[in-house]
Amino acid sequence: MITINNLSFAYKKQKPLFNELSLNERTGQIIGLLGKNGAGKTTLLQLISGLLTPKSGQIDINGLNPINHAPVLLEQIYFVPEEFIMPSVKMHSYVNGYASFYPRFDKALFNELIKQFELDENKNLSKMSHGQKKKFRIAFALASKCQLIVLDEPTNGLDIPSKAIFRQMVAGALEDDQTVIISTHQVKDVETLIDKILLIDNGQIIFDESIINLSERYNFKIVSHLPEHTLYSELNPMGYKVLTPSDGETSEVDIELLFNAINDGVKFNNEKPNHE
Amino acid sequence: MNNIFNINRFGKLIKQQYQLSGKNLVLALSSIFIVYTAILLLFTFNNSSIETLEWLPFFIILNTVIALPFAAYAFPAFRTKEKTFDYLLLPCSVAEKFTLNIIIRILAPWIVLPTIFYISSHLASELAQWHNPALKIESFSLSTILGQINHDDLRIAIPSIILSALIHQSVLFAGATVFKKQPLIKTLVAIGIVASVIIFYFYIIIEWADIYQNGKMPWFAIIENKESAIHCLLGLEIVLLTTTWAYAFFKVKEKEIA
Numbered sequence: 338m339i340t341i342n343n344l345s346f347a348y349k350k351q352k353p354l355f356n357e358l359s360l361n362e363r364t365g366q367i368i369g370l371l372g373k374n375g376a377g378k379t380t381l382l383q384l385i386s387g388l389l390t391p392k393s394g395q396i397d398i399n400g401l402n403p404i405n406h407a408p409v410l411l412e413q414i415y416f417v418p419e420e421f422i423m424p425s426v427k428m429h430s431y432v433n434g435y436a437s438f439y440p441r442f443d444k445a446l447f448n449e450l451i452k453q454f455e456l457d458e459n460k461n462l463s464k465m466s467h468g469q470k471k472k473f474r475i476a477f478a479l480a481s482k483c484q485l486i487v488l489d490e491p492t493n494g495l496d497i498p499s500k501a502i503f504r505q506m507v508a509g510a511l512e513d514d515q516t517v518i519i520s521t522h523q524v525k526d527v528e529t530l531i532d533k534i535l536l537i538d539n540g541q542i543i544f545d546e547s548i549i550n551l552s553e554r555y556n557f558k559i560v561s562h563l564p565e566h567t568l569y570s571e572l573n574p575m576g577y578k579v580l581t582p583s584d585g586e587t588s589e590v591d592i593e594l595l596f597n598a599i600n601d602g603v604k605f606n607n608e609k610p611n612h613e
Numbered sequence: 614m615n616n617i618f619n620i621n622r623f624g625k626l627i628k629q630q631y632q633l634s635g636k637n638l639v640l641a642l643s644s645i646f647i648v649y650t651a652i653l654l655l656f657t658f659n660n661s662s663i664e665t666l667e668w669l670p671f672f673i674i675l676n677t678v679i680a681l682p683f684a685a686y687a688f689p690a691f692r693t694k695e696k697t698f699d700y701l702l703l704p705c706s707v708a709e710k711f712t713l714n715i716i717i718r719i720l721a722p723w724i725v726l727p728t729i730f731y732i733s734s735h736l737a738s739e740l741a742q743w744h745n746p747a748l749k750i751e752s753f754s755l756s757t758i759l760g761q762i763n764h765d766d767l768r769i770a771i772p773s774i775i776l777s778a779l780i781h782q783s784v785l786f787a788g789a790t791v792f793k794k795q796p797l798i799k800t801l802v803a804i805g806i807v808a809s810v811i812i813f814y815f816y817i818i819i820e821w822a823d824i825y826q827n828g829k830m831p832w833f834a835i836i837e838n839k840e841s842a843i844h845c846l847l848g849l850e851i852v853l854l855t856t857t858w859a860y861a862f863f864k865v866k867e868k869e870i871a
Contacts, residue, residue, distance in 0.1 A: 383870065386702060387701075387702075388698065388701055388702070388869060388870045389869050389870065390869060406701065406706070406707060406866075407616045407706075408614070408616055408619070408622060408704045408705055408706050408709075409614060409616055411702060411703070411704035411705075412704035414702065415702075416698075416702055418695070418698055420695055421695045421698065421699065422693060422695040422696055424633045426632065426633055426636075430632045430633065431632070431633070433628070433632050434628065434629035434630075434631075434632030434633050435629060435703075437625045437628070437629075438622075438625055438629070438703065438704040438705070439704070
């Protein structure tokens, strides 16, 4: 569904952000896009959505080039940016104005999500808090049933209960043909949600692995003493957070630990993990 | 579905604009009506007799003062990065978004503003005469004014004058697609620079270089009579209008958020 071939991009008067980046993602996944500050996560999302033009290379979403801004593709994409401005209208006016552009928009689901997020339907959107606005946009995105939903730092500004609701909503509201890309720094917020991790650094995808594979091949646990074959460890108030090869049992992936391990130089491959 | 222009999608875009800006539109039109009426009341109360033709300067000045800045602030979403973001991702074609802005920002004022002026001027006339029945006020009527224009040269120039006004609006409209902040001022500065270059060019070739000495006629003096001159002007204006709209269209098409 998302194919990127040899993508290069640079902002004006800046060094290249992406150089020959390639990516191929199938439909029906929740992808976590991770990376350090300035790695280009938001830029990559904007390129995928056609908001920026690549210097070279091709981007293909469902067989269409997003830079052409074809309505047939735009009605399949919903992007919730990190920062946005809401118009000074009530919720129903916004929904009446925008929903008709999305052929699969589910009004009942939208109402349910609004109820779950405890948003006041009669409140002017521009007068809502940032967290409330974000919840509204997330609810609209999920109700749009677009085939590609892009969420840039979706949990920024959400209170703790809303983060839990967000995870439930995303996990429960998606259909098989939908793909969600979540770019976030707050990996704990999406840890139990994502199916796949994409890690971006120095203009390249440096890690591209499904959570299931990771959980089958590695153990992420907290221990009091460092075990043998530790690939990576961090001090923790309870001892050590360690990443080790799997002992045969699946383990819940600690994305933060994984992220730090990759940044520390731990190499992962399909066969057997080893430490450089 | 047609990805260039689809009438159903265009209808959705109109509905979306109405849902988001309907209230602001009503407020803006009400404000214009109040300002027009107040100014025209001052005019009627300060004159003992008003002929139809005397309304014309007010008609031109007031409508110009509103219409030109209104065109200069087309594509309001382009003023901020966040709004540009949502506007570009709205599932409509560039042609649909562009057409709607042309209709709202350039063409609609030609109907809406004269209508408001007509109502305001009649209201001002009625109120003035109610206050002082001795006043001799002829109501504003565009058809009467046009009927009173007997000069043939002016009559054949009317299409050219209308096109000229459209070009002024369109240049400012195009500026709104280029400049993110303060498009009116920046476009006026850009126009000023271009106009200065043109004036400087003619000054150089006519006054300084004096290349048309000894009875040699300049290239633009080949037009034999006034009618031909107006036709040439009309042709030039159509080309200029088309070029301006095409330029604005491609600026919208190439719009990015960076």
